[in-house]
Amino acid sequence: MLKRANRVVRADDFRTTVRKGRRVGTPHALLYIARTDSGDPTRIGFIVAKTVGNAVTRNLVTRRLRSIGHDVVLAQPTGTDLIIRALPGSPGVTWTTLQSEILAGLERSAG
């Protein structure tokens, strides 16, 4: 899970990251990555639209993404804003698939 300091909570920050950040596609999620000051903590936000499913399904997807986000913060504690947008197929895949896909996507953007 993520602490409040590691989350994107302002609508302005969401807009900036989605508009100006680098976009990386994975099979079940879309990543928006923006570099920030190296002193600032890494922050992560989530976009799970109604096309993904009903409230229960969306909550499950959000929790899984938060859990993945926790790994990301541990690996890269500062200097990044990341927005993850879940795609409609995301509730159907297993936890390990989702995790490896997103981490691979980050790997590609870093390299």
Next chain:
RNA sequence: ACGGGUCGAUGAGACGGUCGCGUUGUUUCCGCAAGGAGACACCGAGGAACGUCCGGGCUCCAUAGAGCAGGGCGGUGGGUAACACCCACCCGGAGCAAUCCGCGAGAAAGUGCAACAGAAAGCAGACCGCCACAGGCUUCGGCUUGGGGUAAGGGUGAAACGGUGGUGUAAGAGACCACCAGCAGCCCGAGUGAUCGGGCUGGCUGGGUAAACCUCGCCCGGAGCAAGGUCAGACAGGGAGCGUUACGGGCUGCUCGCCCAGUUUCCGGGGAGACCGCUAGAGGUGUGCGGCAACGUACAUCGUAGAUAGAUGACCGUCGAUGAGGCCGCAGUUGAAAAACACAGUUGUCUCGGGACAGAACCCGGCGUACGGUCGGCCCGUUUGC
């Protein structure tokens, strides 16, 4: 035992591990402070949290009273803060019954509407019929034409202007009579009442639809927690006072006066933020009492989510509510037997799958809808035994 009806209870499946989140409290550290970080403890989604369809609390605005418009409700009595909800009863319909169903006011105030069939569907009407009279024809059985009478019989329909039987008649008809159904008025009895039971009289009968307009009775002000309030700071402006004997500038050389600067004070201000509202409330549980019940009441007792890009979890392992299938037996059935196994049950064992509907956002009371299963109470019918 089988079948049926009804009322409930329960429902993130259990345990362990790794990694985590939110509220509150205690405490440690950092910081001038605001605040931040850590540790520990407690607590942390539902019966529908859902849909947002009704009703209320609460908040702000409006408001003398009454009415119009608009909307809602509609058997009776009760419950409630209130309701479109709940309880009991009444009426009508379905069912052998338990029980269920009715969006239950008014159709002789008016307007409108009604497919198909049928002669005719709303001040009724007359297709096939039936009937006497007048004319014509006649094989003397009847046939036919005319203007009339009639609605018993036929056929259509959800529905054809009371039903059955008789008197009557040319044929018929509430034309008349008896009984029955229904209507209106009056009376008696039961009930708080809807209504029910009974009697007398009358005219003999004047269909449906109000979830069509409409009529009657009763109820309803509007917007919503993004309500509403507090705080600090940034960014326009406006009003009022002071502006002096001494301290700024201008009209003006001086005084008064006026204007500006200054200062005090009040009002104001898009949007973003923090905090309050924010969870103790028509509260839950138990017992007694009142009531057929819904419910009320007294006492005792309990402390029970509060997020805000939105906490209450993610993953792994073991188990298994329960389902499907395989194998070996058992009783059972068939058969003289050996033997066989379509259906149903069951012990053991193995394999596979592995939990429905669904996530609080100010709070309650309802309604409606979704749902894998499990458990229970009561009642009715049929059959068998005592």
